[in-house]
Amino acid sequence: xxxxxxxxxxFTTDSVQTHALRDFTLHVNEGEFVAVTGPxxxxxxxxxxxxxxxxxxxxxxxxxxxxxxxxxxxSQRSKVRNEKIGFIFQNFNLIPDLNLYDNVDxxxxxxxxxxxxxxxxxxxxxxxxGLSGRMKHLPSQLSGGQQQRVAIARALAGDPRFILADEPTxxxxxxxxxxxxxxxQAINQQGTTIVMVTHDPALAAQAGRNIFVQDGRVHxxxxxx
Amino acid sequence: xxxxxxxxxxxxxxxxxxxxxxxxIAIQVAVTMAxxxxxxxxxxxxxxxxxxxxxxxxxxxxxxxxxxxANDFNAQVSVTDDLSxxxxxxxxxxxxxxxxxxxxxxxxxxxxxxxPGDDVETTNTAVYMVDENALETLDLSxxxxxxxxxxxxxxxxPSQPNWPSLTIITEALxxxxxxxxxxxxxxxxYIGDEEPMTIIGVVDQLQAPWVGWSNLEHSMLxxxxxxxxxxxxxxxxxxxxxxxxxxxxxxxxxSSQSGRIIRDTTTLTETRDRSYQQHEAMIxxxxxxxxxxxxxxxxxxxxxxxxxxxxxxxxIGTKRALGATQIDILRFFLLENMxxxxxxIILGTLCTVGLNIALVQWFHVxxxxxxxxxxxxxxxxxxxxxxxxxxxKNAASISPAMxxxxx
Numbered sequence: 001x002x003x004x005x006x007x008x009x010x011f012t013t014d015s016v017q018t019h020a021l022r023d024f025t026l027h028v029n030e031g032e033f034v035a036v037t038g039p040x041x042x043x044x045x046x047x048x049x050x051x052x053x054x055x056x057x058x059x060x061x062x063x064x065x066x067x068x069x070x071x072x073x074x075s076q077r078s079k080v081r082n083e084k085i086g087f088i089f090q091n092f093n094l095i096p097d098l099n100l101y102d103n104v105d106x107x108x109x110x111x112x113x114x115x116x117x118x119x120x121x122x123x124x125x126x127x128x129x130g131l132s133g134r135m136k137h138l139p140s141q142l143s144g145g146q147q148q149r150v151a152i153a154r155a156l157a158g159d160p161r162f163i164l165a166d167e168p169t170x171x172x173x174x175x176x177x178x179x180x181x182x183x184x185q186a187i188n189q190q191g192t193t194i195v196m197v198t199h200d201p202a203l204a205a206q207a208g209r210n211i212f213v214q215d216g217r218v219h220x221x222x223x224x225x
Numbered sequence: 226x227x228x229x230x231x232x233x234x235x236x237x238x239x240x241x242x243x244x245x246x247x248x249x250i251a252i253q254v255a256v257t258m259a260x261x262x263x264x265x266x267x268x269x270x271x272x273x274x275x276x277x278x279x280x281x282x283x284x285x286x287x288x289x290x291x292x293x294x295a296n297d298f299n300a301q302v303s304v305t306d307d308l309s310x311x312x313x314x315x316x317x318x319x320x321x322x323x324x325x326x327x328x329x330x331x332x333x334x335x336x337x338x339x340x341p342g343d344d345v346e347t348t349n350t351a352v353y354m355v356d357e358n359a360l361e362t363l364d365l366s367x368x369x370x371x372x373x374x375x376x377x378x379x380x381x382x383p384s385q386p387n388w389p390s391l392t393i394i395t396e397a398l399x400x401x402x403x404x405x406x407x408x409x410x411x412x413x414x415y416i417g418d419e420e421p422m423t424i425i426g427v428v429d430q431l432q433a434p435w436v437g438w439s440n441l442e443h444s445m446l447x448x449x450x451x452x453x454x455x456x457x458x459x460x461x462x463x464x465x466x467x468x469x470x471x472x473x474x475x476x477x478x479x480s481s482q483s484g485r486i487i488r489d490t491t492t493l494t495e496t497r498d499r500s501y502q503q504h505e506a507m508i509x510x511x512x513x514x515x516x517x518x519x520x521x522x523x524x525x526x527x528x529x530x531x532x533x534x535x536x537x538x539x540x541i542g543t544k545r546a547l548g549a550t551q552i553d554i555l556r557f558f559l560l561e562n563m564x565x566x567x568x569x570i571i572l573g574t575l576c577t578v579g580l581n582i583a584l585v586q587w588f589h590v591x592x593x594x595x596x597x598x599x600x601x602x603x604x605x606x607x608x609x610x611x612x613x614x615x616x617x618k619n620a621a622s623i624s625p626a627m628x629x630x631x632x
Contacts, residue, residue, distance in 0.1 A: 108229075
């Protein structure tokens with residue numbers, strides 16, 4: 001599903017070179033639930049950005065769903081993101097001016113689905129996260145946990161090959177965090193591959209595999225389940 | 226292109242939820258449209274007025290004033306002598322004595338009627354008192370009939386009230402009174418209620434002295450020289466000789482006899498500039514207002530779009546992460562501006578028509594031609610799209626990685 005081999009990413013400013021990832025190697029199989037942990041500045045977010053094709057890398061190889069995505073153009077990367085990857089962000093990243101229906105609709109429009117297909121997927125997605133009765137609500141009218149559920153519905157609406165979750169419970173209280181984790185586990189059990197970046201060991205322990213990243217390298221890999 | 230990528234519905238609903246900024250821009254577009262279109266229509270109308278042909282060979286024509294002051298000054302002798310000398314000068318096509326200068330702002334007007342009496346329908350016209358050399362000097366062409374003969378020219382004394390029995394009129398005046406030049410030829414018109422004048426010729430075009438007059442093209446020629454102590458000569462020179470001849474004529478007239486002053490040598494070009502000075506000033510003022518308003522509106526659009534991009538960086542990054550291409554983002558901002566401008570243009574159309582009705586009613590401006598509105602709308606849409614292009618490009622260049630950054 002996801003295979004990174006000797007990936008390196010360097011950020012360069014006028015006077016400083018920062019090696020965010022060094023010879024980063026990781027393989028995630030289809031249907032896995034992988035948690036990526038590590039201290040601040042370890043390279044977790046850079047890994048997530050590269051895995052989600054949000055950022056490019058300097059060297060190495062990245063195979064996603066059987067295709068080498070190392071040298072895609074910007075618009076090709078957009079297409080791959082839209083079709084294969086579902087994103088869940090720590091801050092939910094819902095568009096505040098759009099109601100829940102329109103928020104879930106965002107990636108579906110870029111996919112080019114017709115109106116009826118989009119409607120079906122939006123309604124199913126929101127129903128799956130228990131928010132079908134609040135389609136016309138704005139994100140500001142929801143709790144944090146509910147907003148993250150909308151973000152999950154948005155990530156799932158396009159039937160992605162895998163989900164990248166960036167600290168998905170980072171802004172939630174423990175009860176809501178647990179509820180979101182249960183939802184992710186349910187999604188994983190339905191066959192969707194999930195890669196979750198988190199600094200919370202307790203959450204990481206609920207994933208199928210735990211990757212520890214430090215100084216831009218995969219430091220330790222342990223199967224917890 | 227797949228229409229779903231346009232996001233018109235969500236965009237419109239989002240605009241309705243954030244009305245303030247968008248409404249201000251839409252109102253600005255509406256006000257700009259109303260003022261710009263009406264101003265532009267006035268500019269075009271004024272410019273068209275300024276481009277009207279006076280009928281004269283303006284580039285090669287000038288006039289000069291002779292004012293006798295000596296007790297023994299004989300106006301009749303002076304005019305006869307001056308015209309004879311002027312017409313003999315090399316470089317001069319012809320010259321006449323004339324009571325008023327076309328498009329100069331000052332002259333004579335009379336009313337003509339088809340029947341005698343003081344309670345009949347009349348048509349106003351400018352009157353030029355000229356001799357048999359008028360057509361060549363004024364660069365006029367006969368449309369019908371003939372010109373004056375030397376024998377038909379009389380002398381008008383100061384305060385003499387009556388009129389000659391013949392006249393030549395412009396085609397516009399002929400059409401106004403008799404529908405056509407040919408119908409007018411040989412007809413008798415009555416001047417000063419009772420005095421008959423027979424139309425012996427119709428000329429193509431000669432404008433009246435007053436450029437703002439609604440009957441600007443109505444002129445008549447009266448066959449007479451004036452025995453006035455102060456008089457004006459209109460001189461037409463050969464092409465390119467005007468400036469040289471002005472000096473020579475001034476010198477010749479000054480030296481040919483004493484007891485008079487030669488002054489106010491003026492070209493027709495200067496006269497046109499002076500007569501249309503107010504129009505020119507109005508055009509400059511309105512063009513300045515139009516430019517300023519467009520600039521302010523464009524600046525407003527750039528400002529709102531830039532602020533919007535700045536404020537929505539993470540949303541843009543999120544959209545990019547969710548699959549929007551750079552073109553999608555660019556198109557989003559162009560479309561957003563198009564929708565705001567569209568609302569502004571709908572309001573602006575109403576404002577434009579309303580303002581025009583007010584201008585027509587209060588200031589007697591010519592009503593706006595319908596095509597000004599779509600043309601103005603198009604200009605404002607293009608201006609809006611151009612204005613929003615730079616901020617939209619900035620937005621499109623925002624990295625999708627912005628989605629994962631904490632803001």
